[in-house]
Amino acid sequence: MDILLQLIVSGIAVGGVYALIALGFVLIYKATSIINFATGEFMMIGAYFFYTFMVMAGLPPIPSFLLVMLCSALLGLFVERAILRHMLGQPTISIVMVTIGLSSILMGLAEMIWSTDFKSFPALFPRAPVIIGDIIVRSNLFWGFVVAMLAVIIFALLFKYAKVGVAMRATAGDQMAAFSMGINVRSMFTVAWSMGAIAAALGGVIIGNIGGIQPTLGSIGLKIFPVVILGGLDSIAGAVVGGFIVGLVENIAGGYLDPYVGGGVKDLAPFVVLVLILFIKPYGLFGKQDIERL
Amino acid sequence: MRMGDFKQTYAADEAVFRSGTVRFWLVVLLLAMAAFPFMVGPYLLYMANLTGVAIIAAVGLNILTGAAGQISLGHAAFVGIGAYTSAILTTKLGLPFLVCLPLSGLSAAFFGIIVGAPSMRMKGLYLCIATLAAQVIFDFIFVHWTPVTGGIRGINVPSAELFGYKLDTEFKLYFVTIPIMIAAITAARNLFRTRVGRAFIAIRDRDISAELMGINLFQYKLYAFAASSFYAGVAGCLQVYLLRIVTPEHFPLHESIRYLAMIIVGGLGSVLGSIFGAIFMTMVPEALQSGLALFQGMDDKLMSYLFPLQTVVFGLLIVVFLVFEPHGLAEMWRRVKNYFRLWPFEH
DSSP states (O other): OHHHHHHHHHHHHHHHHHHHHHHHHHHHHHHHOOOOTTHHHHHHHHHHHHHIIIIISOOOHHHHHHHHHHHHHHHHHHHHHHTGGGGTTOOHHHHHHHHHHHHHHHHHHHHHHHOSSOBOOOOSSOOSOEEETTEEEOHHHHHHHHHHHHHHHHHHHHHHHSHHHHHHHHHHHOHHHHHHTTOOHHHHHHHHHHHHHHHHHHHHHHHHHHHOBOGGGGGGGGGHHHHHHHHOTTOHHHHHHHHHHHHHHHHHHHHHHHHHHTSOHHHHHHHHHHHHHHHHOTTTTTOOOOOOOO | OOOSOOOOSHHHHHOSSOSHHHHHHHHHHHHHHHHHHHHSOHHHHHHHHHHHHHHHHHHHHIIIIIISOOOOSOHHHHHHHHHHHHHHHHHHHOOOHHHHHHHHHHHHHHHHHHHHGGGGTOOTHHHHHHHHHHHHHHHHHHHHOHHHHOTTTOEEOOOEEETTEEEOSHHHHHHHHHHHHHHHHHHHHHHTTSHHHHHHHHHHHOHHHHHHTTOOHHHHHHHHHHHHHHHHHHHHHHHHHHHSEEOGGGSSHHHHHHHHHHHHHHOTTOHHHHHHHHHHHHHHHHHHHHHHHHTTTSOHHHHHHHTTHHHHHHHHHHHHHHHHOTTHHHHHHHHHHHHHHHTTSOO
């Protein structure tokens, strides 16, 4: 029973971080209907930015954090302006492949700039493990979860009440109406990409804090697909719930089934869930049903 | 200079090679390909064989993604299924090469139909992600089902034997791979002249209209998955005999992406596009590697900058082609041909 509880708690904790990265994905999809296969790489670059500022430049954590947010916003801006502007109106496969190509470019650039060595940064949070009842949670996982949840809540509030957030929601809902209301839809696309990049980068910093960073960190981005499909491609609440569920399934399946198969179940389980959800409820738990217009 | 359209029979209109000149140059090309192995060394022959395998796989993917419009991120998994089937049949059952070839195609087609089953309930992006899940699941099976697939170490396969000849040099393998490749290309090109091929194109362009015209969407989508996976299986089988080993390392998600890149760079929906794309995406990384080898022995730091360049170039090629030439190399080729065909006129 103890093991199950332990697995549940760590599942929820890691699920919170997945939720933050999935938020980055959902923000972009909601505003621009683009599936961003490079979310994992945005996350990885965010972690490397943090490494650069904190370890290579020696800045304290809070300014490094803010600089990471600024740099990833710039990255999102650059990607949107330079590449995705030209892809408006192109068929889905072209846009999917562009983001895949982008993920390759980012990974290669990270290898070139920071080398393929495994790097880590000094602990951001107090080292003492957090004890809840009988369960011990690693401190970086626990505090990472707290920060991730804070970030998600701030984004959600921003979306709901801030002018920019309302404008983005309007653009996501009906582009024509947003245009006629005077919203600069092109800027909204750029803002969406920047915010998506920031969310992913924050997730990257947290994950980097837990396990160190390597250019291949972006492959965690693949796990985001089960999360967002489960939750619904355009739902923020769905990203959070999906994150938790995937985190739970991953840990519980990994904990119980790994001995039988020799490891690797952690990476497989979310995709089995993905297939099941695609059969039962393709639009996810909270997703909006796509009405095909002829 | 060919101008105007003066076909008098339906067959002439539907012909793939439309004039005597084109047919002449085709024969010249075939003769050159037959003479090629006598003039080059084993490394280039190895590259030629590898490219031949890539062409078969790319043509298969183009049938599914370019013609039928179903984006598939799981193509490498099907190549892997064909490869493992062939390896297992050869090592555990001792079946000869000629039997393994169609059997690997069929087993890959079988799994292709299973993976295509979700197309009944979803399409577009969601189907694409379902194929991604299939790729991950098959990858897991390749790595972890050790008693059958040999796990990470894979399976070592002896050289193929064809009518008593042992196919153990690149030279001999060339004369098996290239004819199979030509057969595959011919079959695919003819597919688009038949009812099935036209149904695929109709589904890609407007599936609701296709359904209204009486095309059973689910059935034809399954055909597309089956055909595409058959090609992948055949490619996998040839790859196994080329490399003489099969490991899960050869079939990760990155390979699926490489095949997609081949058909996008080459041109979606055309067999010529798959050929160009496969050659391009196989040769360019090799050329880069050779270029890097020139720098061998120089500064270590420089090497660490240049190695990841391959990854960056791969991504850049995809992005640049999609932004500037979305219809790929086949379109560039068509434009050049038209320029010369119509010169000195413009249209």
